[in-house]
Amino acid sequence: MTVEFNxxxxxSIVLDSYELMLEIxxxxxxxxxxxxxxxxxxxxLPEALREFEDPQSAILHFTKSASYFLPRSDAKLSDxxxxxxxxxQKIQREESDPEKIRERIRYLIGYSNWxxxxxxxxxxxxxxxxxxxxxxxxxxxxxxGLIDREKDVxxxxxxxxxxxxxxxxxx
Amino acid sequence: xSSNLIEINQYAWELATLAMWKAGKELKAYSTDQIRRIVxxxxxxxxxxxxxxxxxxxxxxxxxxxxxxxxxxxxxxxxKNKDFGNNLIQVISERDVEDIQRLLQxxxxxxxxxxxxxxxSEDKFIDEIALELDCEYVNKEKITGNLKQFIDDxxxxxNSRDKRRR
Numbered sequence: 136m137t138v139e140f141n142x143x144x145x146x147s148i149v150l151d152s153y154e155l156m157l158e159i160x161x162x163x164x165x166x167x168x169x170x171x172x173x174x175x176x177x178x179x180l181p182e183a184l185r186e187f188e189d190p191q192s193a194i195l196h197f198t199k200s201a202s203y204f205l206p207r208s209d210a211k212l213s214d215x216x217x218x219x220x221x222x223x224q225k226i227q228r229e230e231s232d233p234e235k236i237r238e239r240i241r242y243l244i245g246y247s248n249w250x251x252x253x254x255x256x257x258x259x260x261x262x263x264x265x266x267x268x269x270x271x272x273x274x275x276x277x278x279x280g281l282i283d284r285e286k287d288v289x290x291x292x293x294x295x296x297x298x299x300x301x302x303x304x305x306x
Numbered sequence: 307x308s309s310n311l312i313e314i315n316q317y318a319w320e321l322a323t324l325a326m327w328k329a330g331k332e333l334k335a336y337s338t339d340q341i342r343r344i345v346x347x348x349x350x351x352x353x354x355x356x357x358x359x360x361x362x363x364x365x366x367x368x369x370x371x372x373x374x375x376x377x378x379x380x381x382x383x384x385x386k387n388k389d390f391g392n393n394l395i396q397v398i399s400e401r402d403v404e405d406i407q408r409l410l411q412x413x414x415x416x417x418x419x420x421x422x423x424x425x426x427s428e429d430k431f432i433d434e435i436a437l438e439l440d441c442e443y444v445n446k447e448k449i450t451g452n453l454k455q456f457i458d459d460x461x462x463x464x465n466s467r468d469k470r471r472r
Contacts, residue, residue, distance in 0.1 A: 187311065189311070191311075191312065191443060192311040192312070194441070194442075194443075195311060195312065195315055195441075195442045195443055196311070198438065198441040198442050199315070199412065199415055199416075199419070199438075199442060200415075202415075202419045202438055203415040203418055203419055206422050206426075207418070207422075213426055217434070217437075220437050220438060220441050221437065223441045224437060224440050224441055227440070227441065
């Protein structure tokens with residue numbers, strides 16, 4: 136079954152996915168690379184959404200398994216979990232079709248995980264913070280331009296730079 | 307399936323709240339070992355196996371205490387086990403093995419979710435659990451009501467113990 140999103144829904148998913156990503160503990164620098172602690176757990180999250188064919192059952196199981204497994208793998212993921220739950224609740228309030236709720240959650244996590252990997256690659260490949268900022272800006276601007284949200288680009292880029300510098304108070 | 311899983315999960319939350327025990331500053335199951343034994347017995351789907359585990363429960367006194375020094379606690383844990391067990395048997399009677407296994411898995415997960423939320427946020431943990439319950443399509447009033455009652459009862463017990471010490 137194909138679920139389609141309108142521009143507002145897509146915009147909401149993209150912006151929320153960045154908000155969610157910024158609650159992941161900042162990446163650690165190891166040599167030239169930046170690594171997210173517990174990246175494997177985050178990448179495996181969408182699996183729980185596939186456990187049941189029925190969308191409401193899948194959402195229920197996904198929420199519970201995230202709440203059970205995430206803090207057990209890394210206590211620092213508790214802020215991420217709270218943000219994830221509040222985003223799930225927001226989607227449930229905005230949308231009545233369970234199939235569409237499941238798809239919005241799937242894209243929310245998927246985009247958040249992609250962004251996490253993309254910015255970590257940029258961090259590792261860039262020679263300076265200035266270059267990081269420019270490259271992250273290009274990436275975010277390209278995404279947000281497609282959904283007419285250019286006004287949010289600088290705010291998100293600033294937050295990503297603060298996230299990189301491991302400064303939680305700056306969020 | 308959704309109404310079935312939602313119903314199973316509702317019971318799993320109610321049962322988890324019944325299993326909670328306040329030990330000092332911690333909120334945890336009255337006996338994680340006992341819950342795990344029940345979960346293991348549930349894999350067969352044989353309700354008599356589960357009943358036997360519940361009936362045979364015999365809590366040990368806490369470390370550093372002799373049995374006669376911990377009689378009140380042992381009695382209270384036996385009662386917890388009885389209440390939890392009776393409710394569990396009522397819920398799982400006439401359910402198929404798959405449902406029983408899922409219910410018991412969720413009871414165990416819910417207990418761990420409650421333990422962690424309390425460890426992180428203490429008495430404010432109910433707000434966090436309420437968010438979780440909303441996301442899981444749970445009718446939350448009964449669950450949050452049980453938890454509030456539980457916390458209030460323990461606070462009262464703690465206050466009366468403090469008064470006696472003074």
